[in-house]
Amino acid sequence: MKLGARLLVFSSIFLVMLPWFGYHFIEKIESSLLQGQEEAQSMSASAIATVLNGYTGLFDIDEHALYVYPFKQSINIDGYDEDWEQLKEQFTSYANNSFSLLLANNELVNDTQYLYVYLKITDKNIIYRNPRYSSLDSSDHIRLEYIDEHGDRNRLVVVTAAQGSISVYEVKEDWTSWKNGKHVNLVYGVWRETGSGYDVEIRMPRKWLEPNRRLSISIVDVFGENERNIEDIVSTHILDNDTLNPLLFQSHEISSVLKNLSESDSQICVIDKFRRVRAVIGGQTLHASLCHAIDRVSESLVNKVLLGEEQVRRIDDEGETLIVAARPVYDGEEVIGAVLVSKNSRQILSRQRDTLNDVILATLGIFALVFISLLFFSSWLAFRINRLTKQTASLIDEKGRFISHVELSDCDRSDEIGELSRGFSALLGRLNSYTRFLETVPRMLRHEILNPVNTISMSLQNIRQRSDSDDIAIASDAIKQLQLIVSSLTEAANIDEALVQDEIDEIDIAALLSEYVDNSQLKHADARLRHIGDKSGVFVQGNDIRIVQLLDKLKDNALDFALPETEISFELDVNQDNKVIIHVKNEGEYIPQEQLDLLFQGMISRRSAKTDIPHLGIGLYVAFQIAQFHHGQLKVANRVDKQGVEVSLVLPLSV
Numbered sequence: 001m002k003l004g005a006r007l008l009v010f011s012s013i014f015l016v017m018l019p020w021f022g023y024h025f026i027e028k029i030e031s032s033l034l035q036g037q038e039e040a041q042s043m044s045a046s047a048i049a050t051v052l053n054g055y056t057g058l059f060d061i062d063e064h065a066l067y068v069y070p071f072k073q074s075i076n077i078d079g080y081d082e083d084w085e086q087l088k089e090q091f092t093s094y095a096n097n098s099f100s101l102l103l104a105n106n107e108l109v110n111d112t113q114y115l116y117v118y119l120k121i122t123d124k125n126i127i128y129r130n131p132r133y134s135s136l137d138s139s140d141h142i143r144l145e146y147i148d149e150h151g152d153r154n155r156l157v158v159v160t161a162a163q164g165s166i167s168v169y170e171v172k173e174d175w176t177s178w179k180n181g182k183h184v185n186l187v188y189g190v191w192r193e194t195g196s197g198y199d200v201e202i203r204m205p206r207k208w209l210e211p212n213r214r215l216s217i218s219i220v221d222v223f224g225e226n227e228r229n230i231e232d233i234v235s236t237h238i239l240d241n242d243t244l245n246p247l248l249f250q251s252h253e254i255s256s257v258l259k260n261l262s263e264s265d266s267q268i269c270v271i272d273k274f275r276r277v278r279a280v281i282g283g284q285t286l287h288a289s290l291c292h293a294i295d296r297v298s299e300s301l302v303n304k305v306l307l308g309e310e311q312v313r314r315i316d317d318e319g320e321t322l323i324v325a326a327r328p329v330y331d332g333e334e335v336i337g338a339v340l341v342s343k344n345s346r347q348i349l350s351r352q353r354d355t356l357n358d359v360i361l362a363t364l365g366i367f368a369l370v371f372i373s374l375l376f377f378s379s380w381l382a383f384r385i386n387r388l389t390k391q392t393a394s395l396i397d398e399k400g401r402f403i404s405h406v407e408l409s410d411c412d413r414s415d416e417i418g419e420l421s422r423g424f425s426a427l428l429g430r431l432n433s434y435t436r437f438l439e440t441v442p443r444m445l446r447h448e449i450l451n452p453v454n455t456i457s458m459s460l461q462n463i464r465q466r467s468d469s470d471d472i473a474i475a476s477d478a479i480k481q482l483q484l485i486v487s488s489l490t491e492a493a494n495i496d497e498a499l500v501q502d503e504i505d506e507i508d509i510a511a512l513l514s515e516y517v518d519n520s521q522l523k524h525a526d527a528r529l530r531h532i533g534d535k536s537g538v539f540v541q542g543n544d545i546r547i548v549q550l551l552d553k554l555k556d557n558a559l560d561f562a563l564p565e566t567e568i569s570f571e572l573d574v575n576q577d578n579k580v581i582i583h584v585k586n587e588g589e590y591i592p593q594e595q596l597d598l599l600f601q602g603m604i605s606r607r608s609a610k611t612d613i614p615h616l617g618i619g620l621y622v623a624f625q626i627a628q629f630h631h632g633q634l635k636v637a638n639r640v641d642k643q644g645v646e647v648s649l650v651l652p653l654s655v
Contacts (some may be wrong), residue, residue, distance in 0.1 A: 008314065034374050037343065038312045041266070041325035045341040046310075048268060049327040050252070052339065059272045059329070059336040059432050065248040066092075066113065066215065066236060067276060071104040075116050079163075079192030079201050084118055095234040096120055099219045105249060115206045115247075116187075117217070123197035127222045129159045129167070134170060135176045138228040142177060142200060143218040144187075145237075145244060146209055153244075154208070156184060158200065160191045166200065216242040233301075253411065254279035255410065269340040271297055273306055278337065297340070302326060306340045315342075384410060384417050392424055402432045497630040502543040509547070509580055510538035510572055516551055517570050527559055533572030538580055540655040544631045553623040554584045559646065562586040578653045587644040591636065599636055627651075 040498050069090060076085045084102060091100040095600060100120040119142065129139040142158035160166045168184040171177060209215060218235035222228055226544075254270050270279040275296040281538035284649045305311050305326040307347045322342045329337040342594040387409060397403050410421040510533065517531040551570075573581045591599075599620050619637075627634040632651040641647045 006230060007475070015551060019368070024245075026261055033490055034314070037323055038325065041323055041341045042310065042312050042327075045325040047340065049329050050340045052270065052329045053331075054338070059331070062246050063274045065246040065276070066101070066103055067248045068103045068105045070250055070280075071106045071116070073103070075106060075108075075203075077188055077190055077203050079190035079199055080198070081201075083117060084296065091118075092587050093594050094236060095523065098232075101217060104248070110440055113206050114203050115209065115215075117200075117202040117204070117218070119200045119217070120194075120607050121197045121200070121219055125223065126193065126198055127225065127228065129161045130228075131161075135228075136171055136178065137220060137230060137245065138222065141220050142202075143220060143235075144202075144204070144215070145218070146215045147212040147244060148208060149210055149212075156187060158187075158189065158202065163191055163193055165189070167192050168200070188214070189281055196309065209247060211516055213247040213249070215247055216244040225600065226413050248276055248278075250277060250279055262270045266341060266343040269297070269342065270337060271340065272337045273335060275299060276509070283630075299506065302340070303530040308334055308335055318427040334397055371497055381417075386500065388421055388424070392428070395428060402428075458483060473651075502546060502629075504541055504543060505549070506539050507542055507544045508538060509532040509540045509582075511536045512544055513551070513572055513582060515569055516548060520555055524559065528565070528567045529555075530569045531572075534567055534574070536576060538572065540605055540630070540651045541578060541650070541654050546626045546629070548647065549581075550623045550626040553585075553619040554649070558586040558645075561588045563588050566644075578655075580651050580653055582651075584647045584649075585619065585639060585644060587639075588643060589645075590638045590643060591645055596636055596638075 001177075019219065022496045031628045069087055071087070073083060081088065084104070087102055087104065091102050093100045098123065100644040102118045104116040104118075106114065106116065123140060129141075133139070136157045136159060137158055144156040144158065146154055148154055155171050155173070155175065157169050157171050157178075159169070166189040168189070169178040169182075170180065170184055172179060187202065189200055195254075216235060216237035218233055218237065220230055221232045223236075224232040244425050266282055268279075268281040269277060272278055277297065301313065301315070301324070303431050305328050308328050309326075310328070311326040313324050313326075315324055322344060323341045324340055326338055326340045328335045329339060338455070391408050395402055408421045408425045409416050411425055423647075513533075514531050514535040518530050521527070521529045557570070562568055567586045568585070571583040571585070573583065575581060620634075624634050627649060630651055632649060635648045635650070637646055637648070638644070
C-alpha cells in the first residue's frame with residue numbers, strides 16, 4: 001500500500017470512529033429517555049388503578065359473557081362478511097364448530113342503538129320453512145332469548161322459506177307457536193347459503209337488552225323433509241340455573257371516569273380479571289394498539305399483573321415500539337382487573353433521531369472536509385516523492401553509470417522531503433565523483449604501468465642477448481601477463497565507448513559462425529569443436545568483429561572448463577519468434593545456482609588452477625555488453641542432457 005493510501009486509510013479509521021462514538025452516546029440518551037417515560041407511565045397507571053378501586057362494580061362480569069366488539073365502520077346487512085373483515089379472527093366457535101358467533105356494536109353516533117349478530121352455521125342439509133307446517137320449529141331456525149327492561153324473558157325465532165330476508169316471530173315458551181302471529185320488523189336480517197351450510201346476519205335494537213344485557217343464541221337443526229323433527233340444538237347458553245349469557249360491552253362508565261386522565265398521545269386500556277377489554281381511552285394518534293377491536297389482551301402481557309405484580313414492558317407492534325405500564329386493580333385483597341397505559345416511543349425518540357441526524361450530518365461534513373484535505377495533502381506528498389524517485393532514477397543508466405549532473409528538486413524545502421532530497425543529492429554527488437575516479441583508473445594505470453613495463457621489457461631483451469638465464473625468461477613472462485592484465489582492464493573500461501563508435505551492417509551469422517568454428521579448430525588442434533545448424537542464409541544486424549570477439553570469450557571459457565577429450569558444440573537455431581540462438585555447450589562441472597546470476601557482473605572468476613594467462617572474470621562481462629549492444633541476450637545455464645554448461649546468445653533476425 002502506498003504512502004498516500006495508508007494516510008487516507010488510517011485517517012479514515014479515526015474519522016469513522018467519531019460518528020460511532022456519537023451513535024453510542026445518542027443510544028445512551030435514548031435509553032435514558034425511554035427509562036424516564038417508563039417511570040412516568042408507571043406512575044400514571046398506578047394513579048388510574050387507584051381511582052378505579054372505587055368502581056369495582058364495573059368489573060363484576062362472568063367469564064362466559066358474550067363479548068360485543070366495538071366497531072367503527074358502517075355495517076350493511078346483506079349476509080356477506082366483507083363489512084366484518086377486521087373482526088374475522090374474533091369469531092367464537094361452539095360445539096365443535098357447529099356454529100361460530102360474532103357480536104358487534106357500531107360506535108358511529110347515529111348507529112349505537114343496534115346490536116349486530118353474525119352467525120356461520122355448519123349444516124349439510126338445510127330444511128327451510130314450509131307453510132304446510134304451522135309449527136315454527138318445523139324447519140332449521142335460530143332462537144334468540146333475552147331479558148327486557150322489566151326483567152321478563154323474551155323469545156324470538158328466526159326462520160326463512162329460502163335464501164334472502166329472514167322472518168322473525170315472538171314465540172311462547174315452547175318455541176313452537178307465536179304470540180301474535182306478526183313479524184317482528186325491528187329485527188332485520190339476511191340468510192345466505194354457503195358451501196358448508198349457511199350464514200345469517202342480524203340487526204336488533206340494543207335498547208331491548210338494557211339494562212340487564214343478557215342474551216342467549218341457539219341454533220336448531222331439523223332433519224327430514226317430511227318428518228321435520230329436531231335433531232340437535234346448540235346454544236351459547238352454557239350457564240347454570242338457566243341464566244342467559246351476559247353481554248359484555250366496553251364500559252362507558254369507566255371511560256367517563258377516566259376521560260379527563262387520558263392524553264392524546266397515550267392510550268389507557270382497562271381489562272377485567274378474564275383479560276377482557278372493558279374500556280379504551282385516548283391513543284387516537286397511535287397506529288398500533290393493544291386494545292383495538294379485541295376482547296382479550298395477550299396473556300403473556302398481563303398474567304403477572306393479574307397476579308398482583310406491577311409490570312413495565314416494551315412491545316414491538318406493527319413496526320412501532322410501545323411502552324406499556326400495567327398495574328392491577330383491587331377489590332380489597334382480590335385482583336379484579338388491570339390498567340394498561342401504553343405510549344408510542346416514536347414521539348420520544350423523534351428528538352433523539354433529530355439529534356442523531358444532526359450529528360451524522362455534521363460528522364459527514366467534517367469527514368468530507370478532512371478527507372478532501374487529506375486527499376489533497378497525500379496527493380501532493382505522493383507527487384513530490386514520485387518526482388524525487390524519477391529524478392533519482394534518471395541520473396543513472398541501466399549499467400549503473402551517471403548520465404547527468406546531480407540536481408534534485410525540493411532541495412530548498414525545509415520539510416522532511418527537502419532533507420531527503422538534500423541527503424540524496426550529497427550522496428549521489430559523492431558517488432558520482434568516486435565513479436568518475438574509478439572510470440579514469442584503467443586509463444591512468446595503462447599509461448603509468450606500460451611505460452616502465454616497456455622499459456623493463458627492452459632491458460630484459462638486451463640482457464637476454466648477452467645471457468641465457470632462466471630468471472630472465474620468467475621475468476619476461478611476468479611482464480607479458482602484466483600487459484595482458486592492463487589490456488583486459490582497459491578493454492572492460494572502454495567497451496561502452498568503443499561499441500558506440502562501431503558500424504552496424506547486415507551480416508550472415510550462419511556463415512560467420514561456420515567459418516569461426518573451422519578457424520578455431522585449426523587454432524586449437526587439441527580441442528574437438530563442432531558446428532551444428534545452417535551454414536548460410538541467416539541474417540542479423542550487427543558488427544562482425546564484435547560478434548567474433550563475443551564468440552572468442554565464450555569459446556575461451558568453454559575450452560577452459562571442458563573435460564579432456566570432450567566435444568564443444570556451436571549450435572545455430574532459428575525459432576518462430578524471429579530470433580536466432582547460438583548455443584555453446586561443453587562438458588564439465590556444473591556451475592552452482594547461486595553463481596549463475598553473478599557471472600556477467602565482472603571481476604568474478606571460477607578458475608581455481610593457475611595458468612600462464614591471467615583471468616580476471618572480465619570476459620563474460622565484455623560478452624554481455626556486446627550482446628546488449630546488438631539488442632540480444634546472453635544466458636548461462638547448466639545442461640540438462642549431460643553434465644556441463646550451456647551459454648546461449650539470442651539475437652533478433654533482420655527484418
